[in-house]
Amino acid sequence: MSAIAASASPPAIARERARAAKRKGRRDARMAYLLLAPYLVLLVMFGLFPVGYAFGLSFVDTIENAFYGLANYEFVFNDFRVPSAVVNVLWFVAIWVAMTMVGVATLSLMLDSIGRKTATVLRTIYFLPGAVTSSAVVVLWLFMLDPGVSPFQGLLHAAGWTYSIDVISGLGLALVFSIMAYFSSSGGWIVVFGGALSSLPTEVMEAARIDGANRFQLATRIKLPMIWRSLVLMGILSFAAGLQLFVEPQLMQLAGPQSAQNDWSLNQMAFQYAFRMGDFGASAALSTMLVGSSIIIALVIVFATRFYKID
Amino acid sequence: MADARTPPFRLNLGRFVVFAFLAFGVCFYGVPLLWLLLAGTRSQSSLFADPPFTIGTWESFITTWNNLTTYNNFQIVDWAVNSLIYSVGGVALALFASIPAGYALAASEFPGRKLILVVTLIAMITPSTAVVLPIFLEMNLLGLNNTYAGLILASGFFPFGVYLTYVYFSSSLPKGVMDSARVDGANRFELFSRIALPLAKPIVALVAFFSFIGIWSNYFLAFVLLTDDKLYNLPVGLTVLISTSGALSNLPANDVPIKKPEVILAAILVILPVLLIFIVAQRFVRSGMLSGAEKG
Numbered sequence: 001m002s003a004i005a006a007s008a009s010p011p012a013i014a015r016e017r018a019r020a021a022k023r024k025g026r027r028d029a030r031m032a033y034l035l036l037a038p039y040l041v042l043l044v045m046f047g048l049f050p051v052g053y054a055f056g057l058s059f060v061d062t063i064e065n066a067f068y069g070l071a072n073y074e075f076v077f078n079d080f081r082v083p084s085a086v087v088n089v090l091w092f093v094a095i096w097v098a099m100t101m102v103g104v105a106t107l108s109l110m111l112d113s114i115g116r117k118t119a120t121v122l123r124t125i126y127f128l129p130g131a132v133t134s135s136a137v138v139v140l141w142l143f144m145l146d147p148g149v150s151p152f153q154g155l156l157h158a159a160g161w162t163y164s165i166d167v168i169s170g171l172g173l174a175l176v177f178s179i180m181a182y183f184s185s186s187g188g189w190i191v192v193f194g195g196a197l198s199s200l201p202t203e204v205m206e207a208a209r210i211d212g213a214n215r216f217q218l219a220t221r222i223k224l225p226m227i228w229r230s231l232v233l234m235g236i237l238s239f240a241a242g243l244q245l246f247v248e249p250q251l252m253q254l255a256g257p258q259s260a261q262n263d264w265s266l267n268q269m270a271f272q273y274a275f276r277m278g279d280f281g282a283s284a285a286l287s288t289m290l291v292g293s294s295i296i297i298a299l300v301i302v303f304a305t306r307f308y309k310i311d
Numbered sequence: 312m313a314d315a316r317t318p319p320f321r322l323n324l325g326r327f328v329v330f331a332f333l334a335f336g337v338c339f340y341g342v343p344l345l346w347l348l349l350a351g352t353r354s355q356s357s358l359f360a361d362p363p364f365t366i367g368t369w370e371s372f373i374t375t376w377n378n379l380t381t382y383n384n385f386q387i388v389d390w391a392v393n394s395l396i397y398s399v400g401g402v403a404l405a406l407f408a409s410i411p412a413g414y415a416l417a418a419s420e421f422p423g424r425k426l427i428l429v430v431t432l433i434a435m436i437t438p439s440t441a442v443v444l445p446i447f448l449e450m451n452l453l454g455l456n457n458t459y460a461g462l463i464l465a466s467g468f469f470p471f472g473v474y475l476t477y478v479y480f481s482s483s484l485p486k487g488v489m490d491s492a493r494v495d496g497a498n499r500f501e502l503f504s505r506i507a508l509p510l511a512k513p514i515v516a517l518v519a520f521f522s523f524i525g526i527w528s529n530y531f532l533a534f535v536l537l538t539d540d541k542l543y544n545l546p547v548g549l550t551v552l553i554s555t556s557g558a559l560s561n562l563p564a565n566d567v568p569i570k571k572p573e574v575i576l577a578a579i580l581v582i583l584p585v586l587l588i589f590i591v592a593q594r595f596v597r598s599g600m601l602s603g604a605e606k607g
Contacts, residue, residue, distance in 0.1 A: 029421035031499035036427065039412035039473055042404075046468035047434045050445035057448060107336050110329045122333055126340045127593060131586035132347075134530035135546040136578045142559050143350075144343050149571065151346045151363035163561070187340060191596050216325055237436070244440035247530050254553045256560030270444050271535070280448055287444040291437070298436035302429060309478075310428045 051291055057284035072285035076273075081263045082286075088249075089265050091174035093242035099182045100189070100238050105231055108193035109219040123194050127187035137184045138251040145176065146255075164255055173261065177248040189234055196227055233307050240297045244290060246271070266290055351375070351579045355570045371572070378568040379576050382552075387577060389541065390548035394527060397462055397544055401526040402519050404467025409518055413476020414507050418484055428477070434470040440531050447535045457539045465536070466526045472518040479514040480507065520595045524585055545581045552577055 033040075061068035076082055107126065111119040132140055143149055146164040147156040161167045168176055200223065208222050246267040253260035263269055267290060274283035301307055350358060352367030354374070379387055416428060446465055447456070455461035484507065492506055530546040537543055543551065553559050556569035 025420070028419045028499065031503075032415040032419040032421045032424075034500075035411035035415035035503065038408040040427070042408050042464070042468040043430065043434065043470070045449075046442070046446060046465050047430070047470070050442055050449040053449050053452070054445035106332060110332055113329060114333070122337065124590075124593060125337055127596070128586060128589055129340050129344055130596075131582045131589050132344065133524075133528035133546075133582075133585070135550045136528070136581045139549060139553065139559070139574065139578050140343055140347055143347070143571075143575070146559075146561075148561065149350075149358045149363075151342050153363065183340070183343070188596050191593060214325070215329075240436065241438040241440070244438045246440060246443075251550055254550060254559050256557070256562060259560075267440065267444070274444060274447065280451075283444060284448060287441075287448075291441045291445060294437040294441040295433060298433040301436055302432050308432055308474075310425065310432065 051288075051295075054284040054287045054291065057281060058288045060281050060284075062280040062284075063278070068281060072281040073289075075279075075282050076269075076286050076289075079269070082266070082269060085263060085266050085269050088174065089243060089245055092177050092245055092265075093239055095174055096178040096181050096242050097235050097238050099178055100186055101231060101235050103182065104186050104189045104193060104234065105224065105227075108190050108197060108227075109223055111190070111194060112197040112223065113215050113219060119194070123191060126190050129183050130185070130187045132184050134247055135251055137180050138248055139254065141176070141180045141183065142255050145171075165258060168252075168255070168259060173249065173252075173264065177245065180248050181242070181245075185238070193227060193230070196230060197223060200226055229307070233301070233305075236297060236301060240294050243293060347575060347579060350575045351572070353572060355572055358571055375572040375576050378570075379573040382568055382573070386540075387545075387548060387552070387580070390543050390545050391580065393459075393542060394544040394546075396459060397466065397529075397533070398523055398527045400459070400463035401466035402522050404463060405469040405472050405522040405526075406515060406518055408467060409469055409472030410476050410508075410511055410515060411503065412473045413478075413514075414480050414503055414511075416473070416477045417480035418489075418502075418507070431470045431473050431477075435474050439525070443531050443535055446532065450536060456536055457542060459542065462533060462536055462542075462544075465532060466522075466529060469518070469522050469525075472522055475518055475521075476511075476514050479511075479517075483510060516592075517595055520588065520592055523588070527585055528581070545577075549574075549577050549581050 058072050059068055059070070060066070061071065111123055129137075142164065144152060145156070145167045147153050147161055147167065148163075150156060156167055159167075159170065161170055171179075204222060205218065208218055213221065244267055245265040249261040249264035250268055250271075252264075253262070261268075263272055266286065270283045270286040270290065273279045273286065302310075346363055349364055349366055352369075352372040352375075353361070353365060354367060354371040357365060357367055357371070416424060416431075450456045450461050450465075455464070488506060489502060492502060497505060528546055529544070530550075533544045533547050534550075537547065540548075540551065552569050553574055556567040556574075557565065558567075558569050558571055558574045
């Protein structure tokens with residue numbers, strides 16, 4: 001009897017255990033979905049749905065409410081302002097990303113080569129402008145570029161500029177917007193790389209120093225390669241953010257009507273279509289292309305690099 | 312000869328270049344901010360006539376303050392209150408949504424987990440400015456334009472917070488404590504509320520920090536979603552002050568009491584909360600921005 005029971009029970013117990021584990025797993029899953037629910041609602045509302053809705057809307061004639069095929073895209077591509085906005089944005093992105101990569105790397109490496117106390121004070125000074133964002137950074141730099149009031153007025157006068165319009169056209173808009181964006185976005189990265197550099201293994205530094213590497217060689221041959229991947233990630237993220245430029249050109253009108261730039265960037269064009277022309281279809285078509293480029297960049301970062309860990 | 316105990320200060324070319332660059336950095340980052348903070352105390356004529364780093368007078372500061380706050384029936388006070396409402400509401404919603412979500416992704420295994428993680432990462436890497444116009448089109452459909460709720464809901468979506476929480480709990484949940492609590496009969500929600508939440512203080516602070524900065528200084532989304540000037544936040548209000556008064560355009564004077572000093576003071580109001588938080592919490596940035604991203 002017992003022998004039969006003994007031989008019959010292990011599979012039964014195993015089955016029972018498996019069933020229990022499955023039930024537990026299902027209950028775990030239910031709890032997980034419950035905890036995720038608020039976030040998933042927001043993810044659908046402000047991530048998936050708007051992107052999908054804009055995509056759908058881009059094939060609709062929103063004024064006549066009829067299917068429009070690719071006509072919205074055609075309209076956008078035939079708008080003479082769009083190619084020049086593409087060129088503008090690419091110039092801005094090129095200058096800003098180069099500035100960010102070179103500036104952040106240079107200042108971070110230099111801060112890492114001087115005394116710790118001085119470096120901490122300087123890093124804080126570089127970091128605080130990060131508080132000046134969005135409209136405030138444009139307002140602040142419109143003051144900085146106004147030779148009448150700017151603390152840099154000596155430099156501006158020396159360059160032969162009398163009014164802010166001279167300064168802006170002298171520097172060029174792409175450079176002006178790059179300076180504004182760099183001013184508020186780079187300090188945070190310098191703090192991040194300060195942390196990354198100080199956590200590099202000291203044995204490696206010691207060994208290099210014993211081998212006779214000077215500060216410059218230490219920075220360019222040892223430290224730079226060790227932070228290179230993070231620098232590239234910063235570059236890609238800046239590139240993706242730069243394509244979406246809106247606030248800086250949009251607020252140039254604050255310096256007076258003669259400085260207004262209402263169709264300088266692509267996001268401004270999408271805004272113009274919706275708000276000035278009431279053409280939501282064209283706006284959706286341009287937005288879809290802009291979001292699409294961001295999503296492609298994000299997919300590349302997630303799947304082609306190993307910058308972010310999932311598990 | 313130099314004292315043997317103190318390292319000799321040799322001004323070689325390399326050191327000189329390093330300090331020249333760092334000093335240039337101090338000018339570039341420090342001068343505009345210092346100028347702004349001092350300029351808030353100066354009068355319009357002092358801004359033009361005196362040296363850039365003059366400190367103004369108490370009287371001129373009070374005059375500017377009164378001009379700014381009383382303008383248009385204390386409009387800037389309304390905007391500041393709005394900014395506070397959007398920020399508190401948005402941060403609370405972001406925490407409410409992202410802390411449990413990040414915990415669930417880190418602590419349990421369930422169908423769809425990987426997909427949610429990947430979508431979260433993509434949403435986090437996609438700049439929030441890329442979805443502003445799609446969100447506007449959607450809000451237009453739902454009739455949530457020009458409401459507090461619309462902007463708060465949209466700013467409570469914070470995938471970065473979910474990812475930060477996920478990374479935090481992935482490495483810091485004590486599996487042993489979780490298991491023994493389970494044996495002691497704690498149910499799944501209690502595991503979260505009794506064990507994970509008390510551990511979550513640092514990550515709550517970090518998520519609140521990043522979401523607050525984003526929401527407080529959000530211009531683009533607020534500008535697009537809000538057309539009623541009673542609902543503006545401070546960053547949008549600042550630009551409205553300037554465009555209605557022409558204070559930055561150096562055009563012929565008008566009788567609007569908003570001149571350059573008032574604009575400067577308004578700009579200081581916009582940045583001051585974030586500036587204060589930055590001074591206290593610089594280390595948050597270090598631990599947050601590259602978290603999860605493999606170093607080196």
